[in-house]
Amino acid sequence: MLKRLIILNSTTYGKAIVKLDDSDSIQLVGPNNIGKSTFIYALNFLFIIDGKKMAFVDNKPGDKETVHHYFPSSTNSYIIFEIYKQSYYCILLKRNSEGEVEYYRVDREYSDDMFIKNKNGQQVVMKFDDLKTQFAADGIELYAFKDKREVFNFVYQRGNRNNGVIWLEDTVMSDGLSNNFSKVYRYLINSKLITNKTLKESLMIADNRDNEGINFSQKSKKDIHDLLRINEEIKTISDIQKDFFEFREELNLYKAKTKNLAELVFLFNSRYSPTLTELEMQALQKKQELDKTQFELNEKLIPKKQKLDREIGGNEVELKQISEDQLELQQQIAEINSYEGVQFLNQQLANFDKVRKDTEINLTRVERYTVKQIQQKIADLKASIGKLDAQVKGYSNQLIHKITANQKDREVLNFILSTDFSSQSSELISKEITKLGSLMKLFDGEIKLPKGLKGSPIESIEDLKEKLTEFKKEREEYEKLLPVAVDFEKAQKKLDEVKEQIEEAKMKIAKLKTKPGLDKELTKQNGLFKTISEKKEQLEKDLKTLNAEVTRKSNSITVLTEAKDDLYRRIAELKVWKEEVEKINIVPVKVESKDTLNDIYSKLRMVGTDREQIKSNKDRAFDNLKYRINSTESDEDNFIKFIEDEIACLDEKQKSIDTILQAISTQFANPAYTLLKRYGEFKEYIDTKFNNKLAQIKISDIESLKIVLNETTRVIDDLKKISSIQEFSPQARLDFDQSENLKTLNGYLDSGKKIEFEELFDIELQLTKGGKEKIVDLKEQVESTGTDIMIRLVIIMSVINRLAIDDKNNKVTITIDEIARVDGKNRLELFRFCKEHNFIPVCTSTEETILDGFDKYILMFRPQKGKKVNLNEGYPNVMTHDKTEVNEEA
């Protein structure tokens, strides 16, 4: 049993040692938040072990945070459980560097000096490495548990001949890191967890019923549906047999036709190539022949014919031209012969030309003058003539001629007396004339003569005479001009007539000159006409021959073209056949035959059409069958093999399905029936065994206590229905809708729900008070708070008591929070129960109140600020009673 609980260097405690085996009940007294709960919940580490199932303050699991709370250091924080069974040993707990709790066993009782050493007058908790060294030196074995499972299997051992912390009854079942004891014990570490549900659960655990139930897995439902589906498939296979056999026949026929067709394809292919080659050769020859003829016709004969045509045409044109030329020559010669002689014509020409010239001059001059101007001119000229005539006559009396004898001087003077001199520069004036007189000596003036002065010449008489003659001539001309100016158009007309006459004369003269040439030309043309006519006749003869040749060649081209086209048509036809045959997409099968290509093709067409027809029927049948059996098989042979197999296996499959369906129905009916039986057995356990024990307990004014199980009618009825299912019939699909039993099962299968044992019943408490029985719902508080707590604790302890061996050396430490809620009398009753059943209650209260009835009080004092709580197993923390005083009840 657990003798001492020691906590070293936790977050709350420096050192806490509490002796648990020297008293029957213990109260931890101390202010709030000092670590009372921390201390008692440390029991989780020894008795629950599985961190997830541990329950600390506020039902917190044994997670990393909790572990760090108890073991802030991985090197020198410990919890030690000192145990005595067959011998003393300690279970030492520490945290590793990964936050996991490690368990060790030390086979000796606890003493401070094993874990605490004195260092400079201070008590220091030893580090784990030092501890190991120390243990080794002292010959103390420190056994490390391999894992939590090993710890669990060591703590809980069946029978009383072992060193387990708890000796369990043989009936206790383990399941991994839990067993019936540990499942229920957690409620005795943390009594706040005791609810109606957990009470019920504890009762089931007490009789190993917590794992009972029926699982309606989706797998079962799937199995049933699979079987029904297979059954449906069998039925379908059975239904389609007739159609299937027809399809198989159709397929065989199709295969035969396909083979036939494959042979024909082979024959066709084997004939096709040589035939095609031969036809192509023939066609090529025809084409070459045709090309040759065509070439000859187009390139030789026709051009030749065209040339002849052109030559003949040319000759004809030439002859016509020559005839016309001859005629023209003859006409020209006749005309020339009618002309005057050349001499006469030349004279006539000269005459006409003179007239023309005169007329043209007059006409030209008259254009510059009006009639009046001419008349004025004539008058002016008459005056000038008279003047000049006078000058000639008085020439020697003129001043200039007489002024000086020197000709040169006369000329100088002639200059000086002219206006040219007066227009000279005034700078030449040396002395200005001041006074004019009647005699000119240039007066008193002096004028410089320009340097290089040349005199002005003086007209001679000859000049004057000549000038006179010219004036006269000019006057005559103007006088001739005058009539022209008066009637210009008449003069013009006269000019034109003269010009025509000139031209005519010229033309006649020219023609007279060409006459010998014309005669010669005419003779030549006559000869030429004869030559060409003979040539043309020859050409016409050649053309006739050529035309006959062209006609013959043209006719042969038509024949050749038709022959060639026929060959090409055949080739094209064969190619179309070939395409058709290739489209059949079939592997040819070798065969011998003497049939012609045409025969083969016509057979091929016929067989192909038949095959297509059969294929269509067969495919339709195949699709239909596939649809009916819901198959996606695309290979017909596989499909046939499949259906044949299925048909062959029909009976055996049907039998198998019936048997498996029966097995599945048994797999539901049997556990349902068994569960009902188990419930009956559990009820018996509660009624006879458990309630017997409860009946002996006296709580408050309650005379007797009994657990009553109330069946959950709905679930029990469902189980009865399911257990009555005899067998699924192949028509179960329908039955599911009709049979009440199957409908019930189906409901559970649909939801995939499990019927847990706890669903079969609810618990109530039957109290006898003042001789009267009373049923109390455990979901509500039973009587007063204290009574309620006590009843629940007692029920749980009764369960535990059935699981642990009832032995003084197998006392179980339990913890009760807020014990003050249980009044004094009930408290004493509770402690009596604990003592009788080997429980050691360690209680706490929210108040710093020492309550009566405990054997031992552990006083927990608040430490100085910043320090940890220390708890000694003696002075100053422990307060005990005298045993005589405890017997207050008496």
Place this chain on the structure above:
Amino acid sequence: MIKAEPKTILSFLWTYFEVLRDLFDLQQDNEVIRKEAFQAVLHQHKKDIKLQLMEYKIVRQVNDDYELRDVYYKLIEFILFEFRPLLPEEIDKFGNAITELFRKIKKGVDSDRDILLERLKALSVQIKEFSDAVEKNSIRLLNETRDLKGNVHRVDYREKIQKASFWIEYYIIPLNRILDVNHSQSISNKLLNISEFANQRRLNYDDEGVRQAFEKLYHLLIQTNDDVLRQSKILTNELLPLIERIRTESQILTGWIEFLKNPYRVTPPKLLKMELDSPYSNKIYLNTFEYFEQFTGSDDAIIDDDQEETERWIFKKKKYKEELVKSLPIVNFFEWCNKQLKSEDKHITNEKLFALTCLLFEDDLEVTAYNKDATVKIKTETANLNVPKLKVTQNGIPAES
């Protein structure tokens, strides 16, 4: 009497296991090992061990032929997992034996204790053998079906269905009959009847030893029914897929089934196990703490000296009640409280006064009030309390007395 040491025999079994296996195969096929075959096996292995086989009582002579003794036959059968399938009739045999034993147990339940215990033991043996027989049949079937599922031998579909159908008939029908709770004579029903009986007796039989025997029997029965039911489920799961047309020519499936047949032949690769911790996980602080803790030397954990405890007032109910009872009758309860506390300590606090108040609720005290306005003033360190004037007397005893 076998002269050889047990370890020698076991060593012999280990050394010549191949020979024994061949002999086992022969006996499995022909029920006995023909003399010629026996010699041929020894000759083939070049092992002249006939003498030891006889001396260690592994083999015995049956007329001219030989057979492995039952215990060795079963041992080899078990370790090879090559069980002979039991006929439905053989299984029925267990049902009859169980029924007969149960009948006798019921009849003699209150008679001789030792006979009862013997019968209970015999019944347990029969039930265990029955359960074993069912399990062996299942194991044998599983071996065969796995071969078929993996289709190692490339079995044709029809043959597969025929085999499946045969197995279903051979294995499931008997199991259905065993488990049929709607048939009163089914083994399952018989076991349930026994379990009902055992349950009653395990709860209320007077003799502890017999009670425990019934308890064991009861749990055995529960387990047996569960086991047989589980076998039925296993067989259903195993055989149902066989009647479906599944493609079993899968290399992966074949390989997997081969692996399942002997999963320890090779060590399979370990599957990766990953643990992710996000930086915002609530564990991150402690994980980080643990990480750095590795590199930091931990401080010494010094246990502080127990400080000198200042005098603490604790409500010792028993002591105060005794004082109260001595002072009965008390005319003014709160006045008494005041005096009582003053006598111990000058400091009167609300807490102390209120704690004493709970004495008023003791069952053996009677509390009586005076007039309505009879109140008393009590001065504490922090308050002036107006409290009722209460008279306290012994419950049921007149104050005057």
